[in-house]
Amino acid sequence: MTIGVEAMEVEETTNVFTQFVGDNIDLSIVSIQGNTPFHSMGLIKVTSPAPSLPDPQTTAAVHRVKLKALDKAKILRGAEVKILPFTNRTRTGINTITCLPITELVSSVTQDQLLLTPGDTLWAAGWVIKAQDPEFPHSNWNGRMKSIHADDVKQRTQIHFLPIIEGDPNDLNTIFTTLKECTRLSADRVTIVTFDLPIWLKVVDIIKQTNLPIIPRLGGFHLLRSYLGSIGNIMEDSGLLELIQLIYPGSTTANRILDGGCLIKQSVLTSSSMQPSISTS
DSSP: OOOOOOOOOOOOOSSOEEEEEEEEEEEOSOOSSSSSOEEEEEEEEEEESOOOOOHHHHHSOOOOOOOOHHHHHHHHHHTOOOOOOOOOOSOOSGGGOOOOOHHHHHHTSOOSSOSSOHHHHHHHHHHHHHHHOTTSOOOOHHHHHHHHTTTSOOOOOEEEEOOOBOSOTTSHHHHHHHHHHHHHHHTTSOEEEEEOHHHHHHHHHHHHHHTOSEEEEEOHHHHHHHHHHHHHHHTTTTTHHHHHHTTSOSSHHHHHHHTTOOHHHHHHHHHHHTSOOOOOO
C-alpha cells in the first residue's frame, strides 16, 4: 500500500510572529504501547497572522485515508522525535540570572504614548456625571475597552500540532529535546517557547547552561499567579492578611489569596477596592 502525502503551498509571510507552546499531556485511555496511561510533552506552533491560502484549497475537503495498524505505526515512527540526553544536572544555570532594578528597566524603555490619554480622562469624568445623574449611560472599563477596539482588524492565527515528544515532561532530557526541536523548526528565526511555571523554571536553567538562542516565556495564567503572589510577599507584614480574613475567615483561604492561588477571590477583592469613590460635596 502506498501512502501519499499532499503538501499545500501557502503564501510566504515575512511579518509574522511565531512561538511554540509546550505542556504535559496525559493519555489515560489507550496509549501507543498498550492500555497503560502515559505522560508526554505536547507541542504546538502558533503563527500570527496566519499565511493566506489560495481559494480552492480553503474550500476543498480534506481527503480521509483509512490506514491499517502497521501503516499507522510506520507513520508514528517516521514522526518520532528522538530523546536527546542532557548531562549537566547541577541546576546552576538559573543561579546566574541577575534581576535588574525596576528603575533601570524603566529608564531603558521609551514611552510611545501618554500613560493617561484624553480619552481616559473623558471616561473617568463620566463617573462624576453619573454620580449626579444615575440614569446617565456610562460603561465600566471593560465596556470602554470593547467599544474603542470594536473596529480593530482581528488577525487570524494558525496553529500547527507538532509530533508528541514521548517522555516524562518534567524530565530534563525531554525538556532539552523539546528546546532543540523548537530551535530546529525555527530555522534562522528567533525561537520563542512558552511553558507553565514548573517546566519554565527548568527551561530557564537549561537555556542558561547550554546557551541556547531561545526566549522562554511564562504562560499567562502562571504569570498572573506569580505577579499576585509577589504582591502578597511584599505586603506580608502590612496587615493585609488580617484584612482579608475579615471577608474570608481562617488562614487557609487568605494565605492562598496572598500567594496567588485563588485568582477568582483575589480578582473580586481587587475589583471591589478599585471601584471609584466620588464625593460631590
